[in-house]
Each structure stands twice: as C-alpha cells, then as structure tokens.
C-alpha cells in the first residue's frame with residue numbers, strides 16, 4: 271500500500287451547475303490526516319464527492335500524484351482512492367464478509383479468484399476495524415455502529431493510497447470513535463496514506479489532524495495546523511458562535527467552549543448559559 275498525493279486547485283464544486291464552493295485549494299499529503307470541518311450544509315460532502323470522482327467539478331483541477339483525476343478509469347481510480355460516504359446502501363442480506371470482499375473488486379474484478387493478497391487485505395481490514403466478530407452477520411441486522419465499522423473495513427480492504435471518509439464516527443460510541451480515528455492516524459503514519467476526513471467535533475479534529483481545512487461561506491476560509499486554524503475568530507466566522515479555545519493540560523490538545531452570553535439569551539454563545547447554569551454557592555451550614 272503506497273500513499274498518494276491528492277491536489278485540487280481553483281476548484282468549484284456544486285450540484286446541477288450551481289456552485290456550492292468556489293476556488294477551493296486542497297492538498298491531501300501522503301502520511302497526513304487532513305480534517306475538513308464546517309457548519310451543516312457548507313459543502314464538505316460535495317467537496318469530498320467531487321475529489322473522489324463522483325461529482326464532476328464545475329471548474330478547476332484535481333490530480334493524484336500529478337495525474338488528472340479524469341485520466342483514471344473507474345477501476346484504476348478505485349485502486350488509488352477509497353471513499354466512504356456519509357451513508358451507504360448494500361443489497362439486502364449481504365454479510366459483512368461479502369461486503370468487505372467488495373473492497374478487493376477494485377483490484378481483481380468481481381469474477382476473479384481471490385488471492386492470498388486479497389485474503390490478507392480483508393483480514394487486516396476486519397482486524398483494524400474490530401469487525402472480525404461480525405463477519406458472518408448480515409449487514410442489515412447490525413447496529414448503526416457495527417454497520418459503520420463494516421463499511422470502514424470495506425474501504426480499508428481496498429488498500430488505496432488516498433482515503434476519504436465522510437463523518438466516519440457517526441453512529442459510533444465514544445470508544446469506537448477514538449478507535450476509528452486512531453486507525454486513520456495509523457494508516458497515515460505507518461502506510462503513508464493521504465487521509466481526508468470530515469469530522470464535526472472540533473476537539474477530535476484538533477487532536478487527530480495534521481492539517482485542518484475550515485469550509486464555510488462558499489469556500490475554504492482557513493487551512494493549516496490546528497493551532498493556527500482553530501482560533502476563536504475562524505470558528506466564529508464558520509459557525510456563528512463565539513468560543514474560547516483552551517489547551518487541555520493533560521493531553522496538550524485544543525478544546526473549545528462557547529463564550530457565556532453577555533448580551534442576552536439570544537446572543538452567540540448563550541447555549542452554555544442556557545444548558546449549564548452556574549452551580550449554586552455551597553451552603554457553609556450544610557453537613
């Protein structure tokens with residue numbers, strides 16, 4: 271498995287000719303985790319689907335290791351790039367084993383005999399996603415989190431140099447959220463894969479990203495290291511919410527919290543004041 275570099279330049283993306291994002295520059299580096307963050311509906315999925323070759327760009331260039339995306343046929347592209355969308359559908363009755371085997375079709379085609387390399391890739395994908403106990407279960411009888419891990423195993427079995435994941439932690443409990451993000455980081459570090467991941471949780475983004483890309487207002491409004499990008503001003507511009515950004519003393523990671531409202535309950539940052547009232551002063555007379 272060799273990492274690849276995906277570059278998008280001057281990219282306009284959108285639907286039915288109507289742009290959602292304009293003039294996007296994006297680089298997914300081999301060995302790095304790039305996290306895309308931004309408010310609902312800002313265009314993160316549209317961007318990911320476009321660089322995955324599933325939506326035609328409205329303008330601009332996309333390349334993998336210098337070769338234009340358009341020069342790859344579907345099979346050649348899926349050997350280089352694996353994409354896990356926000357929600358995926360599989361035929362009824364498909365087992366997890368069958369689903370994960372699909373990840374190898376990029377290399378062998380649907381009818382070719384499986385090789386030892388295929389078996390090794392499938393076993394590895396099931397193992398790193400903690401999906402081995404699920405192999406004989408039907409996908410449609412799994413919980414949301416179990417199903418998500420099975421889909422993740424399928425795209426990992428593809429063993430592509432670019433991995434695009436659209437909200438891969440959705441449905442997962444806390445432990446599996448961090449395990450999936452650990453896997454993503456390990457794929458980048460150990461296998462030099464270029465990982466592009468959409469995450470809503472800014473703290474997870476800060477903890478796992480080598481590069482953070484903030485999408486808002488019809489474009490990329492900031493990109494770079496989390497420390498430089500996840501500032502109160504950028505977060506307020508993107509999400510319309512004033513936050514304090516602090517560094518967790520134990521982990522060194524960034525965390526952000528809404529600023530308490532000074533100007534009434536409808537002001538940005540009022541959420542915390544509404545949901546977490548100041549604790550009452552302790553009663554010195556209480557036992």
Ligand SMILES: Nc1ncnc2c1ncn2[C@@H]1O[C@H](COP(=O)(O)OP(=O)(O)OP(=O)(O)O)[C@@H](O)[C@H]1O
Pocket residue numbers: 285286290308309310311312313314315316317
């Ligand atoms: N198939 C489609 N046809 C037309 N418009 C679409 C289509 N899919 C998405 N859109 C629109 O494009 C815009 C961007 O949507 P997109 O799904 O890319 O946002 P997002 O940042 O991924 O959102 P979320 O965080 O809610 O998943 C939205 O206004 C959405 O309504």
